[in-house]
Amino acid sequence: MTRRREDRTARPPGPERGSGPASATSVLQRFRAVARATQRHSQWVERKSSVSGAQLWAMRELADQPGQRVGELAERLAIHQSTASNMLDRIERRGLVRRDRTGSDQRVVRVFLTPEGEEALARSPSPARGLLPEALRQMSPEQLELLQGALDELIEYMAEIDVTLGLHAFAHED
Secondary structure: OOOOHHHOOOOOOOOOOOOOOOOHHHHHHHHHHHHHHHHHHHHHHHHHHOOOHHHHHHHHHHHHOOOEEHHHHHHHHOOOHHHHHHHHHHHHHOOOEEEEEOOOOOOOEEEEEOHHHHHHHHHOOOOOOOHHHHHHHHOOHHHHHHHHHHHHHHHHHHHHHHHHHOOOOOOOOO
């Protein structure tokens, strides 16, 4: 279901689109609006489903493609493999996923939802992938290209400032 921004009649509260010339402050306000909305949605999901937004997203991906390896799931979630593994540890302890070593190569671990995980996913609020990923999925390829280019430039500026000031707090990961 892809809808373009122009097709929408209702907009959530936040900075008005086209409400003046772009400035560092107005862009920062928009970043904060995105962060707040994402955080509020994740908190709401956790209250309703008792799993975090990230865990719910992982469960949705496993329902869509059962038997993924941890690395494949990490790639789909755009997170580091160790982060995905730690997340899976938590939801596995709750009985929502299981890991199986199948096939001739016992080193390969595949992850599946359990029946309890499937039930939890079915009871959980939507969008299971989260507010920001779902909004990004609704953008056109052209909009995504523009946004990615602008964010790539922002990351470059941040990395330059970090190196120049000797902060080394900025860790750029792809």
